[in-house]
Amino acid sequence: MSGMDMPGMNQGSEDASAEVEIPQTPAPPPATDHLADGYFDPGAMAEARHMLHMEHGAMNFSNIMFDRLELQPGDGGYAWDTEFRYGGDIHRLVVKSEGEGSNEDGLEDAEVQILYSRAITPYFDIQAGLRQDFEPQSRTYLTLGTEGMFPYWFDVEGAVFLSNEGELLARAEGTYDLRLTQRFILQPAAEVTFSAQNIPELEIGSGLSSVELGLRLRYEIRREFAPYIGVSYERKFGKAADFVRLSGHDPETTKVVIGLRAWF
Template identity: 40%
Template sequence: MNRHALPRLALAVALVACFGGPAALAQDDPHDLHQGHGQHAPALPTATDEADVDHSQHRPAAADDSGTDHAAMGHSMDHAGMDHSTMDHSGMDATAAPTQPRVPIPPLTDADRAAAFPELHHTMHHGDGVHGFLLVDRLEAWDGDHGTGQGWELQGWLGGDINRAWLRSEGEREGGETHAADIELLYGRAVSAWWDVVAGVRHDFAPGDSRSWAAVGVQGLAPYMFETQATAYFGESGRVEAVIEVEYELLLTNRLILQPAVEATFTGRDDADRGVASGLSSSEAGLRLRYEFTRRFAPYVGLVHERSHGGTADLRRDAGEPVHDTRWVVGLRTWF
């Protein structure tokens, strides 16, 4: 043996004797030695007394367990022996969607439908007392092939929710002459949520001599939001006339509204004084586009076409009057 090796061997024996022999050196945590910059960590307990030791006092929170012998510490990591059927894996699959809502939605019942859409009765009032309303639906002018002209159509009521007095009037002037004008005073009673029955009188100022009619009809809101008026008129000498008017409001925007309207007049017998014959005597179709600056102030532009039919058209030809007329109109719609 080399003489220089003897001192080294003696030093090694002394170190082993001082620190408890090879078993103690084998239990040193190499990471604790590295973190302590060369200082030796205290010896860990053996497997026999491990249950009595608090491991949290010997291992740092960020310690690396890669060098620790878990088998000696009594922790079994054998996953093959674990019962996975008892483990809840529902939170592990993030893509799986539940088949039912967390809070089940109850099925829709007849009671729910009745609550959402209550049936309106005559006993349901908007308020007690007498109220009134006046709508000037058409107040317009035009410059057509047969001269300038003006036209109007208005209706209003006074009363409550069930019983009302109605006022209706319409007419036309062209070339400084009144071609048609009438006024109606009617009593109306609501018979359903959307329909009224009306009865009263109508007085014609033109064409021809003034005359009066008894009137009866219905008015209201037909399915698909069509405003409808159907009125029959009974005059002297068995004269009968029926007028049907339907209009619809198409909201292009909250303020820009397109209003198509169709009106047809039927006559029961020939009336030469008024220039009408039996059957479908005349019809009118209009398309008006209005802009509501406010709900009460809405100017509009429109296109109107009028036509006479059957025997009425023949009577107008014989009198040298036009059978049909198409014109652009400008006007105002307002209400009070």
């Protein structure tokens, strides 16, 4: 057997060792014809292709979120935090409003933000626009911030504000939904505010000005409709605490809240 000549095997080895030339010509252009147009009405097919394009990233949508509509039974207080969005996957118009007050003192804080929001990663947007405060005093701010989601579903939001009076403020917020059951959700929340200077008329102090912590338990009757009960704790620091004391209020407050979270 060792003396037998096997020319087929030798030829196969030589062919396997030979280098294969890869063509360097450019790829052919994509097809511009639509074969289905030869069997169906071209107008109807063009409309179907346009709809497919719209449904895969080119469609605009709108959403109104009432994140907090709440009452504070202890002192007749109330608060709200709402947001409206309109746009596509990349570019959006965002309108935010939040504030609080009480039956005794009336409206204490109220603001509206009108922002352009642009997606910069799959989970984060950068936002820029204007913020208008109506209470406790009228102020207009240039706003630059970001909003998105960290790993493990932590919702975060932060922004810096430059007022028409030259005041520089910053605010950061974060929430997390802890799903106890399919309908009961426990949501811890935190909000921290900072200032570059003392602003006595707004009861804001330089540096760390205030911290607000919340814990709310909601029941989702539907995903879009969820009443809740919770507790809110707020603490002023530094000069901000001094300004609040001078106005006759306590710089540290704890409130029981009941409210509604809804969206459509």
